[in-house]
Amino acid sequence: MDYDYLSRIRANLTLYSKKKTANLLDGGFRSIFRGRSLDFDDLREYTYGDNVRDIDWKSSSKTGKTLVRRYIAERKHNILLVGDSGLKMIADTEAGEPKEKLAVLALGSLAYLANRHGDDFAMMMNRGAGIDFSFFKSGEVHFERIVHRYETTVGKPTDKNIGDILDYVADHFRRRMLIFVITDMEGASHVDERLLKKLTVQSDVLFLTISDAYLTGDNAYDVEKQDYEPDFLQQSKRLAQLERRERRKRREDFLTICKRYEITQTEIRKEEEVIDKIAELIEEHKGV
Secondary structure (H helix, E strand, C coil), X not given: CCCHHHHHHHHHHHHCCHHHHHHHHHHHCHHHCCCCCCCEEEEEECXXXXXXXXXXXXXXXXXXXXXXXXXXXXXXXEEEEEECCCHHHHCECCCCCEHHHHHHHXXXXXXXXXXXXXXXXXXXXXXXXXXXXXXXXXXXXXXXXXXXXXXXXXXXXXXXXXXXXXXXXXXXXXXXXXEEEEEEHHHHCCCCHHHHHHHCCCCEEEEEEECCCCCCCCCCEECCCCEECXXXXXXXXXXHHHXXXXXXXXXXXXXXXXXXXXXXXXXXXXXXXXXXXXXXHHHHHHHC
């Protein structure tokens, strides 16, 4: 396993925004969730993604159904990390940094925080022709595996988009979750109001959007065509105005929908912003 990203994640949480990072590690991260006590409440039928450690085998054998123990308040929080993939993620941000690097650092930082507080976390991403999902667990090994899994997948071709993944989550998960979505501007365009309405019925949703480089400017490279954009496109002032106007409209439309469903979001342009932006996102979410 390549531990480069893992060491950088830990370093980022130490070096950047020391005050905000300390607040996150000392309880700010946990404080955005409802707690879970150890007081047993009742049993419910097993649903996809439940931790097998919560299965009540004695009751299950009596009823013929797989039942899990439910508590008055959840002992561990269920945190779902949804990571966008595809060739588009090997492109650069508007600050000239690789989107895939920022995406892995953001997902890994969130997984690290969840693991640090003993929460159950899982990752879901678009991979090849399907959707890849890791079950809800906690622990250092689980943390390292999902970061490595995402690192080796992000930037690879896929037939699914982030909207397909979130549709699957909305249709198949019946548990209370905190969902962190890591995507880019193109990915966010696949997330419509209908989908966000479904997701927020029982879960909190937060978006970390990785910014995109502009089409106009110097040396704009198309990662799908694997070639540089023609000079007449890159140097067109008219196209530059239209591009900025379209980006502004897309972002405003997305923010309007997010506000309607109490969804918090932030945009990341470069590596040194990752921890700052995560801290700001969590603080904003606590105030919604």
